[in-house]
Amino acid sequence: MLATLALLDTQRLVHLSTVDLVIIVFYFVLVLAIGFYLKEQANTGEDFFMAGREMTAWIAGLSFLSANLGSLELMGWAGASYQYGILAAHWYWIGAIPAMLFLALVMMPFYYISKTHSVPGYLKLRFGEPSRALSSVSFAFMTVLMSGINMYSMALVLKIVLGWDINFSILISSVTVAIYVALGGLRSAIFNEVLQFILIWAGALLIPILGLIEAGGWSGLKARIASNASAEYTHLWSTLGKFNDNPMGIHWTGIVFGLGAIIAMGYWTTDFLVVQRVLSAKDLRAAKMAPIIGAGFKMLVPFIVILPGLLGLALLPVKLVGETQAIATGGHSYNEVLPLMLARYCGPGLLGLGITALIAGFMSGMAGNVSAFTTVWTYDIYRALIKKDASDAHYVSMGRWSTVVGVAISIGTAYLVMDFKSIMDYVQALFSFFIAPLFATVILGMLWKRATAAGGFWGLLAGTGSSVGMWAWVKIDPSAIRYVALSPYARDMAENMYRALWSCLLCAIVTVGISLVSQPKTEAELKGLVYGVTDIPSEGYVAMLHRPWFWAVVVGAIFVALNVIFW
Amino acid sequence: MKRGGSISIWFFIGISLLVNGLLIFGAGVYELLYPPEKEVVLYRLHAGVWWGAILAVLGAVYCYYYAPGKGRS
Numbered sequence: 001m002l003a004t005l006a007l008l009d010t011q012r013l014v015h016l017s018t019v020d021l022v023i024i025v026f027y028f029v030l031v032l033a034i035g036f037y038l039k040e041q042a043n044t045g046e047d048f049f050m051a052g053r054e055m056t057a058w059i060a061g062l063s064f065l066s067a068n069l070g071s072l073e074l075m076g077w078a079g080a081s082y083q084y085g086i087l088a089a090h091w092y093w094i095g096a097i098p099a100m101l102f103l104a105l106v107m108m109p110f111y112y113i114s115k116t117h118s119v120p121g122y123l124k125l126r127f128g129e130p131s132r133a134l135s136s137v138s139f140a141f142m143t144v145l146m147s148g149i150n151m152y153s154m155a156l157v158l159k160i161v162l163g164w165d166i167n168f169s170i171l172i173s174s175v176t177v178a179i180y181v182a183l184g185g186l187r188s189a190i191f192n193e194v195l196q197f198i199l200i201w202a203g204a205l206l207i208p209i210l211g212l213i214e215a216g217g218w219s220g221l222k223a224r225i226a227s228n229a230s231a232e233y234t235h236l237w238s239t240l241g242k243f244n245d246n247p248m249g250i251h252w253t254g255i256v257f258g259l260g261a262i263i264a265m266g267y268w269t270t271d272f273l274v275v276q277r278v279l280s281a282k283d284l285r286a287a288k289m290a291p292i293i294g295a296g297f298k299m300l301v302p303f304i305v306i307l308p309g310l311l312g313l314a315l316l317p318v319k320l321v322g323e324t325q326a327i328a329t330g331g332h333s334y335n336e337v338l339p340l341m342l343a344r345y346c347g348p349g350l351l352g353l354g355i356t357a358l359i360a361g362f363m364s365g366m367a368g369n370v371s372a373f374t375t376v377w378t379y380d381i382y383r384a385l386i387k388k389d390a391s392d393a394h395y396v397s398m399g400r401w402s403t404v405v406g407v408a409i410s411i412g413t414a415y416l417v418m419d420f421k422s423i424m425d426y427v428q429a430l431f432s433f434f435i436a437p438l439f440a441t442v443i444l445g446m447l448w449k450r451a452t453a454a455g456g457f458w459g460l461l462a463g464t465g466s467s468v469g470m471w472a473w474v475k476i477d478p479s480a481i482r483y484v485a486l487s488p489y490a491r492d493m494a495e496n497m498y499r500a501l502w503s504c505l506l507c508a509i510v511t512v513g514i515s516l517v518s519q520p521k522t523e524a525e526l527k528g529l530v531y532g533v534t535d536i537p538s539e540g541y542v543a544m545l546h547r548p549w550f551w552a553v554v555v556g557a558i559f560v561a562l563n564v565i566f567w
Numbered sequence: 568m569k570r571g572g573s574i575s576i577w578f579f580i581g582i583s584l585l586v587n588g589l590l591i592f593g594a595g596v597y598e599l600l601y602p603p604e605k606e607v608v609l610y611r612l613h614a615g616v617w618w619g620a621i622l623a624v625l626g627a628v629y630c631y632y633y634a635p636g637k638g639r640s
Contacts, residue, residue, distance in 0.1 A: 017594070019590050019591075019593070019594045022590060023587055023590055023591075026583075026586055026587070026590075027583075030579065030582070030583055034579055037574065041573065059576060191576045191579065194576055194580065195576070195579060195580055195583060198580050198583070198584070199583065199587075202584065202587065202622055206614055206618055210608075210609050210612070210614060213609065213612070214608060214609055343607075344607065344608050345607055345608055345609060345614065346607060346614075347594070347595070347598055347603070347607050347610070347614075347615050348594040348597075348598065348615070349590055349591035349592075349593070349594030349595060349615050349619060350591055350594075350595075350614060350615050350618060350619075352590075352591075353587055353591060356587075
């Protein structure tokens, strides 16, 4: 394998030494070894799909976060921070922390007590089969597409950075993920996600440390950015008063209400890709602590993602440009800022670990999508709609095969994306069509006992439909952005935020309206599913340091402090 | 996380940090003894040496603490 990698290592951004290649190969060997080792512990459905529901809060929490560190997360947001400055950190702070804490303290008890296998499974219990069918089919479709995009993104990165052949990268990463998820199920995916999380930090942490030394600390960094670009690049909120005052073309209402209140809430509380990790927790307290632990680490991720982008803006001797211009001029694009910073500081060994961190990031995202797809396909589509009364062993076998099939479809998607690059934009948009309204459906289902099955289904359909409609409207008539995003100066990011906000509101209005004129379930039927008719088990007496509320307050206070410091 | 007699995930992480740390430390020491023609920025800090050592020590601690048979999860 070393010889093959060396042969492929021809045209590239960085040059790997033998020790770098050994580190990369060792990573692949280790993740496969974990998969083979855990095969013996994935014999029942509960083991394979829910990791036996015996994960500690730390493992579930780190895995919860790691599953999200996938698709272009590291490189994409580092590039975004080079392009937009510290505004990109909103996606890590207000775009994540409040939602993660809300999941932990408000929503997790209902997911956990209902003993559901999935978010569509919860919709079945709360709103019935039509809502589950709608959400599970959409989710399964989205996850394999996202997995394929992860795969293609990784292959593209390895081609640009290392000069590796795209087909080779897709083959090696997909086969590895298929093997370790098919063998060990969710437990294997989670174990590897935790390993990948540690490797991402071990490989990426040196860049901000060395970068800050070179820049002369935070004040030196700010002075250089003010000289190279603009002082506005290091302010989080003070430029958001007007759409055209900041490089992102966004208003603070879009960030607070669109991103923080809708998109983040939708993603972190109802996207089964991340929620599945928390459902594997060993008890309710661990399930509540896991997102809080995840939130604590999420606040730190800008240190290895946003800060390198800012350091690139301050220190790199070349000016990075957009993807199209980079291709036309042979220059470097924004997305290459992280590898460029790696190459700047990392010698043999460190470079290998940094590249391993990038590969680990993509693979954890890919495995997260595949394992979530497998569970939704097997429990919410195959068992619900195709074969209802098979044995547990049959469903485990279906889970293993659907992992392989899911990966195969992802490979197909990767090649589709390669030929039609705009599909990547469409899939991102499709993802947002579904997640924002789903949040309204789930939260009304959990907190309002009057919400009915008809209200839930039609609300979800109306929210999704309106989101698609607004997106198509702006595609056909770009000037319509003045209505969707409330300003002709709004850009794509702002459009996404406001589209999410309107579709979520419409979903809520339709759900409430139809619920008020349709027959609700009895309180007995809603027990364990809805606030007000569910007895939340007492955690008993536990020391302050073990209480989820205590740590949520600590994380919340740090979150507020960070926003004030970087105002 | 472990189940009766099985290996903790933290042990696997310990192995990973230990092996990677030793490789990076070794490469860093080699570069210290035989400086490359083209040096990276801040080469004088010899990041490979101390970062490799930190990872290796951390990995060794995890391997020892979560070694199979010690009953920790």
